[in-house]
Amino acid sequence: MAKNSILSKFYNIGPILLLYYLCISEIDTNLEKVFEIFTLNFQIILIYFWVLKRPEVMANGHVFLAGLINDVVMGFPLGISSLSYLIIIFVGTYVRNKSVNTTIASDWFTFLMAMVLSNILFFSLLNNFSDLTFPFSKIGYNMFFTLFMFPIFWLLFNFYQLMLIGNRDA
Amino acid sequence: MSVSRDDFSIAFRSALLQRGGAQKFSVLSLIFLALIIFFLDIYGASFTKPIRGFINDVVYRVTFLASAPTKFFPKASQDISTFLNVREENERLKALVEKYKSLELNVEFLTDENKNLQKILETEYFNKNLSNIMLAKVLVDKNSPFLKSIIINKGTSAGILKGMPVTKDNYLVGRVVETNYLSSRVLLLNDLNSRIPVTLDKGAQAILSGSGLSNPVLEYLPEDYELIEDTNVFASGKDGIFASGTPIGKTNYKGSVDLFVDPNQLSFVTVNLNIQNKGNL
Known part of the structure; x- marks a missing residue:
């Protein structure tokens, strides 16, 4: 019984551990070496899914801290990724509060809203308050592929949730 | 109508202010x-800079340690394939040694001739200033879609300052843009924010601009200049940061520049401690 409880706790912290690891390690979801325009913001998919399905798995404070770490590693001004992730959390929580039952299609559509809001804030703050320049084509590709890959990761995370954590949909 | 507005405001407020659990x-x-x-x-x-430096x-x-497992497997597979190809590599290297032996005499002659000509012209040998260089290990090479930079394991404690040029095997890699006490960030040549004055083989001047992709592009070439494939590109040194004549890359058929050093394959680099930009970076 105790063993099950430890395992269950471990499965519950899996998503947040993955988020921390993605932010701090050199592992990137940027597959430019394979296909030049293929870039993906995996972190926001991860955050959005778990905020929608199991918000207790994705604690706000941890997401904030992971954002700060991501800024340090990537060389962005501190706080900008946290802000972007918190916008994702905000939209996710709002959608969760407003909806009774969600499907992959509805999650996909609301994820688009969350991603657009979050990226507008992220790039407009960087553009106006820092010296960094970004190619708009890259931002477009990044958003497109993140949106495109969302259903695939949705299915994977859903499988993880059903098999290891247990279903408790909104 | 008012019920729907209430629903909206309740959900909105709850999303922003909800706590608990x-x-x-x-x-x-x-x-x-x-x-x-x-x-x-x-x-x-004033207090944020040292804090930011410490956090960095x-x-x-921690990033370097956390990335160790992901580096191990590619390294192991590379080592195994190297081991399996050792015989072929030995034969290839023998052929190369023969080739270089014949070239060595030529190089010696050209070096002497070059030095004599420089004495006549009373110019400084550009490598004279390159004696004070520091070897640094690449700690983090996270491939961001937007920023192309690496983190090295030397910082202000080792005398590294903002603006210092970074090379690998005497080929230009980038320049230092952020310094901490024990580490520094190097902006690579292919980053969108990178601009470097360069000279081409035939003496034409241009600006090498990072494109955000793997190959930077040449801008501000002379009017009617016809770019030919395989033209060597060197730093012109006009910015006072990079030593003039530092090789960078070769032009390709697309009109962009193939860098001599692959920015995604850096494990050790050298920082030139003599040259530092005095201007605003």
């Missing part, structure tokens, strides 16, 4: 905190 902080309070940190970092209050040093080292 695993959520120890509300989204709104964290958004405010993130904004405060962001503006403190941007407008650089700690996080870069």
Whole structure:
């Protein structure tokens, strides 16, 4: 019984551990070496899914801290990724509060809203308050592929949730 | 109508202010905190710089440790394939040694001739200033879609300053844009924010601009200049940062530049401690 409880706790912290690891390690979801325009913001998919399905798995404070770490590693001004992730959390929580039952299609559509809001804030703050320049084509590709890959990761995370954590949909 | 507006405001407020359970902080309070940190970092209050430097040093080292397992497997497979190909490589290297032996005499002659000509012209041998260089290990090479930079394991404690040029095997790689006590960030030549004055084989001047992709492009070439494939590109040194004549790459058929050093394959680099930009970077 105790063993099950430890395992269950471990499965519950899996998503947040993955988020921390993605932010701090050199592992990137940027597959430019394979296909030049293929870039993906995996972190926001991860955050959005778990905020929608199991918000207790994705604690706000941890997401904030992971954002700060991501800024340090990537060389962005501190706080900008946290802000972007918190916008994702905000939209996710709002959608969760407003909806009774969600499907992959509805999650996909609301994820688009969350991603657009979050990226507008992220790039407009960087553009106006820092010296960094970004190619708009890259931002477009990044958003497109993140949106495109969302259903695939949705299915994977859903499988993880059903098999290891247990279903408790909104 | 009013019920729908109430629903909206309740859901909106709840999303911003909800706490309890695993959520120890509300989204709104964290958004405010993130904004405060962001503006403190941007407008650089005097106390934020050392704090940021300390955080950078700690996080870069943790990143280096955390990335160790992911580096192990590619390295192991590379080692195995090298081991399996050792015989072929030996034969190839023997052929290369023969080739270089014949070239060595030529090089010696040309070096002497070059030195004599420089004495006649009373110019400095450009490598004279390159004696004070420092070897640094690449700690973090996270491939961001937007920024192309690496973190090295030497910082202000080793005498590294903002603006110093970074090379590998005497080929230009980039320049230092951020320094911490024990680490520094190097902006690579293919980053969108990188601009370097360069000279082409035939003496034409241009600016090498990072494109955000793997190959930087040449801008501000002379009018009617016809770019030919395989033209060598060197740093012109006009910015006072890079030593003139430092090789960078070769032009390709697309009109961009193939760098001599692959920016994605850096494990050790050298920092030139003599040259430092005095201007605003």
